Amino acid sequence: MGFRILIVDDSPVLRVMLTDMLQALGHEVVGEGESVKSGLAAFIATKPDLVTLDVSLPDGNGLDLLQMIRKHDPNARAVMVTGNDQVALEKRALSLKALGVLHKPFDVEELSALIQKAAPFIRPRPAA
């Protein structure tokens, strides 16, 4: 099943790579954000089924953004996609109910496995 996915990552190169992989897996990338501010605005505008969040962002971090998104929509579904593989950070992400953490660099198989694991918890929603 294809999901409507929002990507929030400061790196345009990573956004291109991630979009390519998600589309190859049959998902639709409905928007992109490069910061906390633009990510939150894109989330509100697109109401995605799932949002991928980087941790390091120019105006804050992805964990704070996840909390902001939750305030706006308590049922929001998110995965962290980050180069940061620290144990304490992963625990913090899971305590904020992120559905999983994917460490950069990753390949399409790892991305697919993460989305499959998260899929039972994702409820497709009508486009905004």
Place this chain on the structure above:
Amino acid sequence: MNLSLEEKQRITHLIEEGIMRSTDRLGKMSKTEWAVMSSSTNEVPAVRMLSWFQRSKDEHVAVHFRSGEGVPLDFLIIFSEKSAQSVTGAVTKPYAAKLDGFANLMELTIGEVSNIVAQSVIGAMADEFDKTIILSIPEVHRGPKASLLGVVLEAYDGREDVLLMSHVEMFSEDLSADCAMVIIVNADVLHELVRNQKPN
């Protein structure tokens, strides 16, 4: 400010563990196997580091990261222009058509590659000290090595900070690349971390 021998050994070990982690990740990014040919970490006085870097007038690409919360540090990774180009070529090859429009593709790619390398090194430290360290997004600069070093030395206070330099030579079958890493960390924070590190 100087580290004790024990602190120096502990930090060096963690940096080198992080460097080993980063070769696996670089291999995955560039679809080629990487190995560390040589790696050394030293606490170096700022003046000596600057004079060492002034030997090379060639253009280099440097990526600067900062961390605030908990463990304040500055982290600089410097690649030669040639290394930066070869790493960029290897990493972006599968997406070449889609990335064609980016005028600053090398800077963007080296920023992302350095992010992976920096996260590997910082991750080894954070896990050992049971801390979360969130790095800033990469800031990419170009120029001669000494002027790039100046970017991080602005944050350096000789009375309070420790200046560490790692020189790493990495090699893969298809390309060779070397980079230097400079880490500035507050000495008191470092002493405290080493003192309170979690038991093995």
